[in-house]
Amino acid sequence: xxxxxxxxxxxxxxxxxxxxxxxxxxxxxxxxxxxxxxxxxxxxxxxxxxxxxxxxxxxxxxxxxxxxxxxxxxxxxxxxxxxxxxxxxxxxxxxxxxxxxxxxxxxxxxxxxxxxxxxxxxxxxxxxxxxxxxxxxxxxxxxxxxxxxxxxxxxxxxxxxxxxxxxxxxxxxxxxxxxxxxxxxxxxxxxxxxxx
Amino acid sequence: xxxxxxxxxxxxxxxxxxxxxxxxxxxxxxxxxxxxxxxxxxxxxxxxxxxxxxxxxxxxxxxxxxxxxxxxxxxxxxxxxxxxxxxxxxxxxxxxxxxxxxxxxxxxxxxxxxxxxxxxxxxxxxxxxxxxxxxxxxxxxxxxxxxxxxxxxxxxxxxxxxxxxxxxxxxxxxxxxxxxxxxxxxxxxxxxxxxxxxxxxxxxxxxxxxxxxxxxxxxxxxxxxxxxxxxxxxxxxxxxxxxxxxxxxxxxxxxxxxxxxxxxxxxxxxxxxxxxxxxxxxxxxxxxxxxxxxxxxxxxxxxxxxxxxxxxxxxxxxxxxxxxxxxxxxxxxxxxxxxxxxxxxxxxxxxxxxxxxxxxxxxxxxxxxxxxxxxxxxxxxxxxxxxxxxxxxxxxxxxxxxxxxxxxxxxxxxxxxxxxxxxxxxxxxxxxxxxxxxxxxxxxxxxxxxxxxxxxxxxxxxxxxxxxxxxxxxxxxxxxxxxxxxxxxxxxxxxxxxxxxxxxxxxxxxxxxxxxxxxxxxxxxxxxxxxxxxxxxxxxxxxxxxxxxxxxxxxxxxxxxxxxxxxxx
Numbered sequence: 001x002x003x004x005x006x007x008x009x010x011x012x013x014x015x016x017x018x019x020x021x022x023x024x025x026x027x028x029x030x031x032x033x034x035x036x037x038x039x040x041x042x043x044x045x046x047x048x049x050x051x052x053x054x055x056x057x058x059x060x061x062x063x064x065x066x067x068x069x070x071x072x073x074x075x076x077x078x079x080x081x082x083x084x085x086x087x088x089x090x091x092x093x094x095x096x097x098x099x100x101x102x103x104x105x106x107x108x109x110x111x112x113x114x115x116x117x118x119x120x121x122x123x124x125x126x127x128x129x130x131x132x133x134x135x136x137x138x139x140x141x142x143x144x145x146x147x148x149x150x151x152x153x154x155x156x157x158x159x160x161x162x163x164x165x166x167x168x169x170x171x172x173x174x175x176x177x178x179x180x181x182x183x184x185x186x187x188x189x190x191x192x193x194x195x196x
Numbered sequence: 197x198x199x200x201x202x203x204x205x206x207x208x209x210x211x212x213x214x215x216x217x218x219x220x221x222x223x224x225x226x227x228x229x230x231x232x233x234x235x236x237x238x239x240x241x242x243x244x245x246x247x248x249x250x251x252x253x254x255x256x257x258x259x260x261x262x263x264x265x266x267x268x269x270x271x272x273x274x275x276x277x278x279x280x281x282x283x284x285x286x287x288x289x290x291x292x293x294x295x296x297x298x299x300x301x302x303x304x305x306x307x308x309x310x311x312x313x314x315x316x317x318x319x320x321x322x323x324x325x326x327x328x329x330x331x332x333x334x335x336x337x338x339x340x341x342x343x344x345x346x347x348x349x350x351x352x353x354x355x356x357x358x359x360x361x362x363x364x365x366x367x368x369x370x371x372x373x374x375x376x377x378x379x380x381x382x383x384x385x386x387x388x389x390x391x392x393x394x395x396x397x398x399x400x401x402x403x404x405x406x407x408x409x410x411x412x413x414x415x416x417x418x419x420x421x422x423x424x425x426x427x428x429x430x431x432x433x434x435x436x437x438x439x440x441x442x443x444x445x446x447x448x449x450x451x452x453x454x455x456x457x458x459x460x461x462x463x464x465x466x467x468x469x470x471x472x473x474x475x476x477x478x479x480x481x482x483x484x485x486x487x488x489x490x491x492x493x494x495x496x497x498x499x500x501x502x503x504x505x506x507x508x509x510x511x512x513x514x515x516x517x518x519x520x521x522x523x524x525x526x527x528x529x530x531x532x533x534x535x536x537x538x539x540x541x542x543x544x545x546x547x548x549x550x551x552x553x554x555x556x557x558x559x560x561x562x563x564x565x566x567x568x569x570x571x572x573x574x575x576x577x578x579x580x581x582x583x584x585x586x587x588x589x590x591x592x593x594x595x596x597x598x599x600x601x602x603x604x605x606x607x608x609x610x611x612x613x614x615x616x617x618x619x620x621x622x623x624x625x626x627x628x629x630x631x632x633x634x635x636x637x638x639x640x641x642x643x644x645x646x647x648x649x650x651x652x653x654x655x656x657x658x659x660x661x662x663x664x665x666x667x668x669x670x671x672x673x674x675x676x677x678x679x680x681x682x683x684x685x686x687x688x689x690x691x692x693x694x695x696x697x698x699x700x701x702x703x704x705x706x707x708x709x710x711x712x713x714x715x716x717x718x719x720x721x722x723x724x725x726x727x728x729x730x731x732x733x734x735x736x737x738x739x740x741x742x743x744x745x746x747x748x749x750x751x752x753x754x755x756x757x758x759x760x761x762x763x764x765x
Binding site: 168185 | 249251252253256257258259260262263264265267374375376377378381382411413414415416417532533534535537538539540541542543544545546576577578579580581582583584585587588589592593594595596598599602603606607669670671
């Protein structure tokens with residue numbers, strides 16, 4: 001029998017009012033409601049994304065960087081597919097500090113690529129993109145070339161937000177092998193732990 | 197502006213609905229008294245407002261909050277409603293040179309919606325510290341006075357644990373504990389090697405159906421609030437039975453401003469601001485229980501000045517706001533390579549540790565007085581924002597190497613949190629700020645804070661102990677990253693552990709204490725303060741269980757007075 005969302009929510013409310021004196025709802029109903037909400041969200045989430053903060057060009061650059069930071073492989077898709085750019089754009093649209101560090105950081109990257117290669121990051125050849133990323137991906141490089149400092153700072157922050165976006169997605173969570181957020185009647189304990 | 201009066205006089209008016217206020221509401225209404233309760237926040241519906249079982253990707257901000265501002269905070273988007281380090285419109289101040297942080301909750305149930313559910317009894321020696329080591333003060337009561345009330349609270353709310361017969365950690369009435377997680381078996385083995393006590397923890401979470409509430413379903417999300425009420429919160433476990441009596445009136449959005457005193461020196465009413473209309477209102481009652489949280493309760497008394505009580509209500513001793521204590525906190529961690537080889541498995545368990553380390557060095561002389569217990573946890577939890585910050589900074593780079601390193605290291609970290617007793621000192625107190633008011637026009641608190649030497653030595657011992665444990669378990673020790681001149685050995689800022697107590701302390705002598713052993717004000721007989729403010733010391737036991745036991749005891753005393761016709765006399 002198909003149960004509508006309204007049926008479930010009504011049953012939850014009814015139980016809460018007429019059931020135990022304590023505000024308790026049945027586990028099964030609660031779990032069912034959670035699943036239903038998730039399915040609804042997934043169905044609504046098919047539209048293409050319009051950036052809230054970044055210009056179309058900078059957003060494409062952001063997508064490219066997210067893809068480089070956590071790319072797809074045989075095991076799992078990457079940060080791009082996991083929605084990291086949308087997540088970062090949303091946070092940045094709401095936070096002036098992020099707008100400076102990330103918006104300004106992307107501009108720095110383009111400026112540096114124009115200085116080095118005569119074109120913006122996205123227009124650079126793959127080996128040129130790799131060259132500049134290899135420079136800003138490690139703090140030690142600032143010791144040799146202090147002009148990289150701002151780029152390193154930017155990339156370090158973007159790396160964290162990209163990891164956030166990836167590892168909090170369904171793709172990233174499955175990739176890590178987190179098994180949980182579910183209803184168990186008993187906690188089973190753990191498999192044997194290997195010796196140190 | 198017209199002051200609106202509610203004509204009715206209640207038997208008791210309670211201010212606050214958390215661990216203390218909720219317990220008083222249940223015991224007093226079930227005992228036959230009519231009760232009005234003021235709560236500064238709104239009410240809520242668990243099934244709508246708790247984010248239990250929500251995945252990070254179900255939220256647009258993934259838990260990081262608007263603008264990413266909650267990316268690292270305890271108050272992330274998943275947390276049960278209305279608990280926060282900063283509340284808009286309700287500021288507080290740290291005095292120059294001091295840093296104190298104040299976590300507050302404006303919601304029915306208060307911080308019991310968020311707390312760690314750690315339910316530890318104070319030990320007999322914890323009530324008699326001055327007699328034992330000469331520092332601080334003894335409580336006017338002993339363990340034997342409180343033990344029957346620990347029994348009552350545990351029996352009612354449900355606490356799991358095991359009987360261990362450890363002098364520093366008295367046994368209670370326990371439900372069976374959950375099985376250990378892999379992280380816990382590793383640490384237990386290392387502790388056994390080092391002769392450090394490591395036993396099942398004691399949490400107010402149901403491992404069996406109990407008093408009409410179903411057992412835990414092991415999703416590890418207690419801090420989000422529990423839709424099935426399988427853990428303890430005042431909002432779900434104390435307030436509903438009070439409501440059922442028909443003698444309970446709860447007024448939400450009610451910010452208590454002042455206790456109004458009559459000519460006879462007794463409290464006649466509480467003035468509060470109705471946050472919805474911004475109007476001033478009053479509730480009249482024969483007796484009053486202030487349970488607004490330790491510092492908020494002190495604030496209310498200090499703001500209740502009158503010609504009879506020029507220094508604030510119940511403050512002839514001058515101790516109100518003084519003796520402010522938090523818990524000594526210092527954290528460390530370890531990386532455990534053997535956990536890289538653990539198969540993927542459900543590691544959630546209850547929303548908290550299944551095992552803990554009670555204070556184990558009670559039988560010897562240490563470099564510091566008193567003791568600490570240790571909470572620990574880690575492993576394969578639900579991923580969240582900020583989880584990979586440290587690893588990203590450590591491995592740097594990008595690409596598949598980074599991705600695979602994150603996967604390899606997932607679930608291999610175990611964190612340790614030392615939680616120790618602070619000895620009160622004259623540099624730690626709160627007072628009314630002379631200049632600032634909140635948006636309701638109520639003068640705000642200013643905090644003064646300085647750790648003593650004993651606390652810093654304790655933090656040092658925590659770091660050393662955790663190094664020994666991690667290394668004995670085959671891990672790589674990661675000391676506290678927050679060590680600097682203001683935080684030697686990683687000691688947390690005052691207030692950060694959210695165990696602030698002591699600001700309206702009890703005692704035998706009215707000259708040095710504000711309350712008697714029943715939490716009744718020496719100066720004002722129909723006024724009680726039963727939250728953490730009444731504490732004389734802050735043992736290494738999380739205060740909530742003791743707050744509930746002391747409130748139950750004070751409520752029984754009030755009921756007894758009412759039976760004798762002495763309510764408010």
